[in-house]
Amino acid sequence: MTSKPSTFFINRFVIAKGGKAVYDETFHRGVNIIRGANSVGKSTIMDFLFYSLGGDIAEDRWNEEAQTCDAVIAEIELNGNVLTIHREVEPGRKPPMSFYSGTYEQLCAANSVVTWQRYGINRTDEKLSFSQQLFELLGWPHSQTDDFANLTIHQILRLVFVDQGTPVNKILRAEHSTFDKPSMRQAIGDFLLGLDDLGIYALKQQLSKAESEFAKIDGQLDSIYKYVSPSEGVLRTASLNSAVENANKELKELLAQREALLVQPDDSTSDAALTIKAAQASQEIAELTNEIDIRTSKQAEMINEIVESELFIAAIESRIKALKESRAAYDFFGEVRFKFCPSCLSALTESSKEQCHLCKTELDKNSRAASYLAALNELAFQKKESTKVLVELRTKLSEHAHYLASTQRALQTAKSTHIAALRISSDRVFKLNEISAKIGAIEERISNYDTKTKLVSAVEGLIERKQKLNTTMLGLAEQINASKAQTSSRRESIESNLSEKTIELLKKDGGFEPAFNVAQTVMFDFGKDFMLVDGRSKFSASSETILKNSFHLAILLESLEDDSMRYPRLFLLDNTEDKGMGPDRSQNFQRVLVEALEVHDDKPYQVIMTTSMVDPSLDKSNLCVGPHYKKGMHTLNI
Structure with a gap:
């Protein structure tokens, strides 16, 4: 376990276009609130922050204004070490990051004599990737999942950044399904906790x-x-x-x-002895030639068997693939239902879900699943046995080829003996x-x-x-x-603590969701990416938003008490009013968040959050960053 807490803070953030800053703000320890009306670009700033720290953003998530920007620059502090990072804006791509050992002010003062260290997304023989470099600065090991996929800073930020594009019933920021494996999600949670x-x-x-x-x-x-x-x-x-x-x-x-x-x-010797030797050699030549003919024919048969076995295995693999695709298609689209009989074109009457609507045969979902598994197991067995036979055939062919080569050498020796007996x-x-x-x-x-x-x-x-x-x-x-x-x-202790902290926060929701007032346990599973309150997962969209944000806040609070956690005490929240949240409820959560963290003001942490319904008592406070963006204004000064 870690001997000291991990900290990852943002001191200053700049977005540049055409060599000029279109956004430049300084952030402090504690709570930072970016507030303003809807559609002024608050989420754009949060997405840019995520991107500047090494996050990947899908091409369709870049709005028109963001795509016109050139670069992002962030002064960050990792475990007390200050550095400035620079990343080009390249929508849909994963550009490298450049590191400068110093503050943003020092960077500006250095002007053209700046020494940048450039790190790509992948490691090379000469240099670490930017994820590995950040892990090194944070004192983290280069962790892997159970199937040995490497954790990156992008994956880590999926638990740090709560965005609006992810469904509120998910713990982690949404990822492309190809890369979002349960083992990866579990590894993220286990690593940071x-x-x-x-x-x-x-x-x-x-x-x-x-x-x-x-x-x-x-x-x-x-x-x-x-x-x-x-x-x-x-x-x-x-x-x-x-x-x-x-x-x-x-x-x-x-x-x-x-x-x-x-x-x-x-x-001198009579010709009879040499004639006998020549005859013996001739006989041996005939026998060896015949044996070679037989073995050559046998070799051709074996090659044909190997080719047939390879084709059979390829056919089995094709059937396995087709069977899996068929199952996936059925799971996605469900049963194919006809409106008209494919034979006589008569209109078909509706039938119960337990019957085939075409032939009225009784259907059993368990039977269908069992048949699928039986077919898949049978094909897998056939492939295994056929592969075993193929290996044996190849081994026999190898032995046969060695023996045939040996026989051919013996034939050449016999021919040489025969020629010598005739000539000598x-x-x-x-x-x-x-x-x-x-x-x-x-x-x-x-x-x-x-x-x-x-x-x-x-x-x-x-x-x-x-x-x-x-x-x-x-x-x-x-x-x-x-x-x-x-x-x-330790897992039991962490899960219990997070459950208690989340419940405590939910009970301060203000009575908008009755189930939160009497909640006993909160269960969560990173691998399956869901949370349950007393075994229940379905609530109103706004209640699920409160649940999600409260759980993430509970992780931050737990990290302030448990130095063995790697969670970097940084919480990026762009989901305060998601899914129809009303002003009263949103402002109540803002106050709950600030009050819960005030207890830990003696410890370093940072929250950067956005809101379009800022609580009046917080609006003029030193917690706010930048102006209150009114309707018609924009966070990017383009």
Whole structure:
């Protein structure tokens, strides 16, 4: 867990166009209120703030005035360290950020001699990404989700910034569905609430590294095994040493035989002996040729089987994809209903939901779901079995190819022997030629053994490393599970505290929602992105707005009491009057927020909020930032 609280504050914010500031305001610690009539651009300022800190904004969220701006500049303070950041305005894109180590005033005074450090959205071999740099300055680890997706500053800001574009029944700022996974949402909540610590992150990093190395070694061994013929047995040092010893002994005997032949006189030999040898070689050639023909034909059959298996697996994958798409389409559109019979074009009568409106067959949703799962499981089983068969076929083909190559080499040797028997007239010369060929073959085999001895040494080292990694991964997995168990008590405490604080705030709502007056528990789930009050999630839109804002305020309040939380004590609120909120209720919440935070004025925090219905008692206070924007005015001085 963190040893000291994380703080992320905005001291000054500038929006530039054509080299001039069209918005320039200074923010203070505590509550900052941007107030004004509707449609004056308050949300534009908040979106720009979010963007300047590293947030991503969809292209359709940029209004016409914002798109004409060139850049945003923010003087920020991270854990007491002041720096100024600059980001170009590029709607629909994710431009880099530039960092200056100093205040905005120092930046202006430095003029053209400013040294900027530029950071992109992705990490390079030479430099961190801007998210990683901000994490470093905040003293945060570079966290990952359970499926190893990296947390970025954009994801962190989804819990810090409450905007108007997100449904009020959601905890986190809305994200494109492709990237908004439950694991990511849960990771954001756990990270900022300090529930992912107790060494779990470091253990996950070690496990990820071990798994990556294990997979790499596994791939290396697989490549080596493909290089070595399966018929050669298991690659082990002892077996290879024995083979080398036997080959050297055989070579020694052949060399002795050759020496004995070299000292013998060259007696003439009858043609009969050589004719017999030629006939034997011819017979061997015929047998080997026939065997090669048979094995070549068999090889073609095996290749055809592999191709058919690959096509069958591709067809299964296509059916699985189609089945999933069909289920998704049904879940989205529901049952297809016809107005007219597709056969006779007669008008169809309505039927109950439990019947097919076309053939009147009784329908059962559970039966449909069971049929879908059964079909999906059957296809998955077929794919698994077919893949298993395919692997076996490829292994057999590899063995077959090795054996065929060996047979072809034997055929070439037999042909050479046959030619020698026909051309050589001396049995002594023939034997010398035959022995020399054997010597050459053995020397080549010994050379191959030497190469494989080095390979075997590497293989055994890889196998030993793989076994150690496997033991390490099992140990790390056990430690992670044990650490997760230790976090359960802290999780219960945090959830209880947030529930109590949220209920306390809801009970100060002023009686607009009766259920809030008697609320007992508030439950929340970051992964599923919802909140419940006494098991209930549906309220009026304005009540859901109060619930959402109260929960986020409760997180800020808890962070002021719990230094183990990473929540940076920064709350950006652009949702005060969302969804039909009346003036009385909105102003009441503003007072509740200010009063709740006044208790913690001795601790650093920052709230930047917008309102079109500012409470009169707050309107002229030092909590307000900038002018009270009247109808017709605009926050951007364009």
